[in-house]
Amino acid sequence: MKHICVFCGSSSGERPTYADAARRFGAALARRRLGLVYGGGHIGLMGAVADAVLENGGTAVGVIPRFLVEKELAHRGLTELVVVDTMHQRKAVMAERADAFAVLPGGFGTGDELFEILTWAQLGLHTAPIGLLSVAGFFDPLLSWLDHCVREGFVRSDDRSLLLHAADADALLEMLMHRLPGRNS
Secondary structure, eight states: OOEEEEEOOSSOOSSHHHHHHHHHHHHHHHHTTOEEEEOOBSSHHHHHHHHHHHHTTOOEEEEEEHHHHHTTOBOTTSSEEEEESSHHHHHHHHHHHOSEEEEOSOOHHHHHHHHHHHHHHHTTSOOOOEEEEOGGGTTHHHHHHHHHHHHTTSSOHHHHTTEEEESSHHHHHHHHHTSOTTSOO
């Protein structure tokens, strides 16, 4: 495993613990010599995780649509900044460069990225592990909903197992690094 794609908010959220967790996650990536692939922004949790990777000697690749560069949202201090034309291209490039996916707190965009990559795994389009960093229980309601979907017959239990979760950066990275592709081990 060489590169972890991180999906997270372009906002820092209401609690300082979210940005703290993003910085800890970025530092953990750098310590393990895992490269970051992410949405390329300098703001919010995205900027916090990228800054922490870079401050700790790691590599950070941002993938950002041109219209967000024009809004001056691109992180200019990255190892590499890939500018694409559309949001769809952004997600495709991030997925192509990733060996695993980690999801930190965020909103609609983060949810979109999570569910697209989960659906691709469900359909067998990739076998990279996917995990949530559930900072301060942020993803607990989502995990409960997914369990409800299993009980109600809308998600198969083996597909539900595609999504790992932990409350600690190092614990989540261990899970991602030691997971058999495509299913829990």
